[in-house]
Amino acid sequence: MPSVEVLLSRLDPAVPLPTYARPGDAGADLVTTTDVVIEPGERAVVGTGIAIALPEGYAGFVHPRSGLAARVGLSVVNTPGTIDAGYRGEIKVCLVNHDLRDAVVLTRGDRIAQLVVQKVEHAVFREVDELPDSARGAGGYGSTGGHDVLARTEG
Ligand SMILES: O=c1ccn([C@H]2C[C@H](O)[C@@H](COP(=O)(O)OP(=O)(O)OP(=O)(O)O)O2)c(=O)[nH]1
Numbered sequence: 001m002p003s004v005e006v007l008l009s010r011l012d013p014a015v016p017l018p019t020y021a022r023p024g025d026a027g028a029d030l031v032t033t034t035d036v037v038i039e040p041g042e043r044a045v046v047g048t049g050i051a052i053a054l055p056e057g058y059a060g061f062v063h064p065r066s067g068l069a070a071r072v073g074l075s076v077v078n079t080p081g082t083i084d085a086g087y088r089g090e091i092k093v094c095l096v097n098h099d100l101r102d103a104v105v106l107t108r109g110d111r112i113a114q115l116v117v118q119k120v121e122h123a124v125f126r127e128v129d130e131l132p133d134s135a136r137g138a139g140g141y142g143s144t145g146g147h148d149v150l151a152r153t154e155g
């Protein structure tokens with residue numbers, strides 16, 4: 001895996017550094033610094049205790065953890081959250097409990113999300129009178145079919 005140095009400041013000295021659980025993992029796990037109970041359908045913004053300085057040309061993306069999503073319905077409201085290269089504040093995570101019945105109980109130090117650092121580019125938007133043709137054209141939102149589920153669901 002290629003790597004890039006990212007300067008980090010621990011705002012909460014006790015939190016662990018973001019950690020890649022396995023060598024090939026794309027996301028480094030982030031923890032909550034606070035205990036929080038998220039009722040069904042509710043959301044909560046939690047701190048991660050860290051601030052970073054990404055190099056220019058990079059951004060961080062805060063993704064949910066699949067295991068918690070599947071097991072208890074925990075996700076990130078604005079997934080993926082965008083961490084701009086110029087942001088120096090604490091990385092926060094806006095969590096949501098998608099479960100309809102049970103609260104999600106989080107304890108300080110729990111790994112609640114993962115940070116993916118990626119290269120990004122700025123587009124130079126050039127307005128034109130007509131866009132070039134393409135195979136897809138303006139077809140979207142189901143234009144390629146494969147939605148048998150609709151017939152089964154909607155009858
Ligand atoms: O999950 C997230 C998303 C964003 N941020 C921080 C870093 C990011 O650089 C900043 C702004 O995020 P964004 O641009 O998504 O929010 P906005 O509502 O557009 O705020 P702003 O007006 O400050 O750009 O907030 C987080 O800590 N966690």
Ligand SMILES: [Mg+2]
């Ligand atoms: Mg913004």
